[in-house]
Amino acid sequence: MMVDLSSFSDENFEAKKWINNACQSRHPQDPLENHLVDLEMKLQMISEEISASLEEQSAAALLRVPRASRDVIRLRDDALSLRQSVASIIQKLKKAEGSSAESIATLSKVDTVKRRMEAAFETLQDAAGLTQLSSTVEDVFASGDLPRAAETLANMRHCLSAVGEVAEFANIRKQLEVLEDRLDNMVQPLLDDAINNRKTEVAQNYRGILIRIGRFKSLETYYAKVHLKPLKQLWEDFDSRQQTNAIPSEKNESISLLSWLPSFYDELLLYIEQEWKWSILAFPEDYKTLVPKLLHELMATVSGTFVSRLNLATSEVVPETKALAKGILDILSGDVPKSVKVQTKHLEALIELHNMTGSFARNIQHLFSETNLKVLLETLKAVYNPYEPFKQRYGQMERITLSAEIGGIDLRGAVKTTRIGSQGVELSETVRRMEESIPHVIVLLEAAVERCINFTGGSEADELILALDDIMLQYISTLQDILKSLRAVCGLDVISDGNEKKDGVSVARKVESSTEEEWSYVQGALQILAVSDSLTSRSAVFEASLRATLARLSTNLSVSVYGSSPDHKQSHVVDVDGSGDLSVAGRAALDVAALRLIDVPDKARKLFNLLEQSKDPRFHALPITAQRVAAFADTVNELVYDVLISKVRQRFNDVSRLPVWSSVEEQSSHHLPSFSAYPQNYVTSVGEYLLTLPQQLEPLVDGISGSDANADEAQFFATEWMFKVAEGATALYMEQLRGIHYITERGAQQLSVDIEYLSNVLSALSMPIPPILATYYTCLSTPRDQLKELLKSDSESQLDPPTANLVCKMRRVNLE
Template sequence: MMVDLSAFSDEKFDPKKWINGALQQRHPQDPVEKQLVDLEMKLQVVSEEIAASLEEQSSAAILRVPRASRDVLRLRDEALSLRSSVASILLFLKKAEGSSAESIATLAKVDTVKRRMEAAYETLQDAAGLTQLSSTVEDVFSSGDLPRAAETLANMRHCLTAVGEVAEFANIRKQLEVLEDRLDSMVQPRLTDALNNRKVNVAQEMRGILTRIGRFKSLEVHYTKVHLKSIKKFWDDFDLRQQSNKFANEKNEAERFSSSLDSHSNLSTISLSSWLPSFYDELLLYLEQEWKWCILAFPEDYKALVPKLLIETMLAIGASFVARINLATGDVVPETKALAKGILDILSGDLPKGVRMQTKHLEALIELHSITGTFARNIQHLFSDSDLPVLEDTLKALYLPFETFKQRYGQMERGVLSGGIAGLDLRGVSTRIIGVQGVELSETVRRMEESIPHVVLLLEAATERCINFTGGSEADELILALDDVTLQYISALHGNLKSLRAVCGVDAMVEHVGTKKEMGSDRKEAASHARRVDFTSTEEEWSFVQGALQVLTVADRLTSRISVFEASLRSTLARLSTNLSLSVYGSNLDQNQSHMDDTPGNGELSIAGRAGLDVAALRLVDVPEKARKLFNLLEQSKDPRFHALPLASQRVTAFAEAVNELVYDVLILKVRQQYNDLSRLPAWTSVEEPSAFPVPSFSAYPQAYVINVGEYLLTLPQQLEPLAESISNSDANTEEAQFFATEWMFKVAEGATALYVEQLRGIQKMTDRGAQQVSVDIEYLSNVLSALSMPIPPVLATFHTCFSAPTNELKDLVKADSGSQLDLATANLVCKIRGLRLE
């Protein structure tokens, strides 16, 4: 058995564990004692070997110590000698430096003089050569050797640069400019022929001549001019087809062909959206061919030369492109097509009043923009080898015709949304026909409720259009438009609420509360409606209640749908914040903001890379101030407390409060009518009439007013059940529906109680007979409240206790209670009403 000594060097060596491991290696039939004895013997032998080896190596080390000491002493002596040598060398160098500094300064002066003399010599040679070149340049031009002429002019330019601004050579400088223009004009015919006939060698030679004389810009201009003619033929093809179709249509109309032929001629009319892809395809094919040819003809310049051609093309057709886009957007709507007008004409306000912006106008514009976007992606792929600034300029030129529309996007979107809101049926309820007002009220509420999802769809569609058309760069204008249009919609709903209040006749009954202030004819109209309600049937009365309760559903759905839309809009804005900031800056928004704050001019924006080449990023780079405001808005949208529609959110809340107020006024209207002039009822001041027969001194039954109120309150839960069921669409909402019904039931009951207490406080005088009667009325109302599981207010209980007590016992009752169960203020008031004075 071999002994492994490596485990002994481990800091966590465990002897027991090591012995157990060694014993596990024994044969099962061998006794443990024998194994332990062998192991001990081997360990002892190994330890003796280690001790012997250690002793031997220690002896050898002791013998080497004297030799090492001698080596150390020798190295120390050599180090001292080396230090002395280095010190002497340094002293010598210092002496040499002092003597050579003057020599070096002298040599520097000599070198300066030499270089000046050489420069003067070269200048004299250039001046002599310039004079010679000026005298022989005409002979060179006469020979027709254009490369030699270019070389001569380049040498003249070099000589003029060398001699500087010398008056004697001013004429030669002017002569040089004339000669360069002359050579440029001589190159152009050959360059034109080379470009038209695809002569690579000639094109390269002409390019070399222009480059030699510093006229590369002339090459770009001439190259663009030659090919722009061919490309404009593609663009003018649209007008030619339109004129041809117009002529055919006029001919068909003059000859009065059959209806089938007429329809066929109408179908042949070309739309810009159907023609534009073919134009882009032809243009792309043309540019691909030019790209391949320019790689051979102009290998140093093709990456900028072909994109320059496309840029100049878009600039040349830009105004025509905008006009065609405008007309194309008008062709999709019959009203604007008949006038041959488009979006820009609608925005200018020059069209008749009935003509307004429609969704189809924007959809047509977005379709054309999408077609251009496809072409832009193909161009970006074709010009992928070009420098990033060249790509940026090219893509900006492609989208330039749409910039006019994007700058007015907010106005366009506001017009579309306003038209959508105006198209909704939000008529208020009519107040002219008596007897069917409840039905009309329900119909009005139905129209209000059905309009909510339509409005939300309009808002969502507007958000999608903004992303598709502007890439989110006009998100700030979108939010303003959405907010304004939502306010317009909510204002229409508020108008309906006013008509509902007028029909229900609640304004005349609550004017004393101070929450509604009608003036003039409005107040008279409201009072008239209130009188109408008094004479309607019970069924009509409950139809008002049901219609008013349905308005709660309108408020609830409006609040929830607007809230959900706002959350979705915040999510969209947060996504735009990430995408746009990465495209423009290539870093997180916080770093972007600090970068913008640190740079002059409110931030110098730039595209983060080729991945950021999209229309939105390109627009923002050109308008840093707008970009700063937009990024601030997008950053704020990440806050959960941010309201994407700030004004609309406030109006939604105000609308919900107005709805709650209307519903409460309608539900409490019956109570108000019954309690009207309650404090001045004759029953409170009646006295017991003398009779020959014994009769009860008071009525054993409550009066009609409180019976009507009690029956109304007990019937109200049945009226709340349908609305609660409409809210409870699933078992999960059952508790919510029950809470809703209970909440409104309690609210109306509490209001009825408060109105009753208010009327009781207004009683000026009460006889014993009247006190007995009012105590019965209060007891009946208390029983109704108990049936509705409502607690009896202490004030009402105090009224009941004090009115039930005989007059001669009331003072003692109040004094004995001392406020433990009675409301002292109310008790004192009852005493005053019953003619008692508490001392």
């Protein structure tokens, strides 16, 4: 039986558990007592072996301790000796450092003198060589060896730079400039011939000559000059074809820039691509500059005529301007009659031409993707430059266009200053025109936003917002004027004979209207609420959409202009590294807006501030519009309320002066009631009107609740108007009651019946009975001789004291 000693070293060792485990491992046939005895014997033997081993190892360790102590003492002595040696070496180094510094300073002075002497020697050699070169340069030119002449002139330039500004060599300096110009002129025709005939090696050699004498600008000039002539012929092809078509002939058809420009760009792109491929072989070090410079020169040369052609092309899409041969710029400058306006077709034609140029610019950007950023930017800006005069006045163009389009909407219809027709036909027609105009105007505004993105890339978003705000102000002002006209159509603000206006609203109609016609006015007025609701909701949705567009522009322009996520606190506009290369994201997203904003950091900063503000939910893209929409809604509510309350106002007019209030009971031999058992006609007509009003509001509810989600809101809206009219009717009635100076018993009883009827109508409409009206009813229905006791009774707390006192004065009851 083997004994595992590893368990004895465990920190959680338990003797009982170990014994139990040992017992369980015995053979089932072995007696437990024998197994325990064997286990005890083995443990005792192992213990004795361990004890003996421990004693032996302890004795050996004791013998090694003196030897280790001697080793430690020896190591300490060696360390002290080493420390002293190191200190001595450090002291010697410090002494050597002082003496070597003086030696080094002396050597430095000697080296400086040596270098100066060498420079003087070289300068003397250059001066001697310069004199020799100056005397032999004419022979070199006479030999016709242009590369040798270039090398000679380069050496002369080097020698002149070495000798500096020395008066003795001033003539040689002038001679060198003349000789460089002379060599430049000699190379020009040869280089032109090499470029024209695609002589790659020859062109490389002459290019080397120009570079050797520092005339790279001449290389650019000659290269562009060779190619500008055929390219200008491509551009002038349009004029020649126009002149050909000007000759009367059945076969000749007029050609427009819209149809000709794509073919011009295709031919130009093909020419540039071919030159790019050849220049890679002929000028491998310079092709990234030469070819873009060629395109830049071409666009700069034709820019003036390009603008004129664009202007004329926009006029051809509208017969009126085509007859005058005047385009957008002429209209904006006032060179045409005032009746001629910028139309959507003008802008669409301009945008179509701009899209053609944009396609060409993207192809050029792809072709020149290897070029330096600065060169690429300058080239693309030259491509787009003809459109710059139009973009700078884009806000004015949109303002004129939208103003003309919105001004052309027939909003007034049959509105006149007097009521004509029956059943409010003209009111309904005008309101219908107003309501239908709102989505039309929103569509026009959305189209303007889309045009701004397509034409300027959003760089004129700030000007567009100002134009949109002004146009909406113009439109809402027109709606406000129509509302003023509708007051007369609805019979409001009409002064009848002997009546005066109160609070801007007439107290009586000039002509009595039929019930059917009055309800037609009510329906027409309620339709105006739909106009207000549509204007409010659609303008809010449009403004939210405009904010989303501005936020999207902020992201796109930030990538294009800044090359990465924008940090508007940085001073630079384009993220360019030391080599002049744009980041991958910036180069891929470079567009027309970025090209414009790069050159105008102030405008870019202003635009980005606006775009950053648009991310705030509280931001109003159209602040004036938001205010005017709210004012229009208030005006509509005022007009609708005046229309709904007008019948009530008419019926309650002069109620305080009715003769029934002061009538005296007639003497009769029969016992008859002293008052009518029925309410009077003025109050019943008002009650019937109020009870019928909810039915008139149902079409309004159906019109507003376009979905089930809005049903509750629409119902609440109708109920609110119902309560508003009922409260207004009650207020008018109580105002008339306060105007009664004296009332007899018969009048008091009749008035209490009238008030009771009106109270029942209000209850039917779920309206609470005002305490003042309840006080009138209580005090008027009480007999005159019991009125004083009523006021002194416990029920006095339910009455309105001022009203109760007023009724007592009306009934001549002395409360003292």
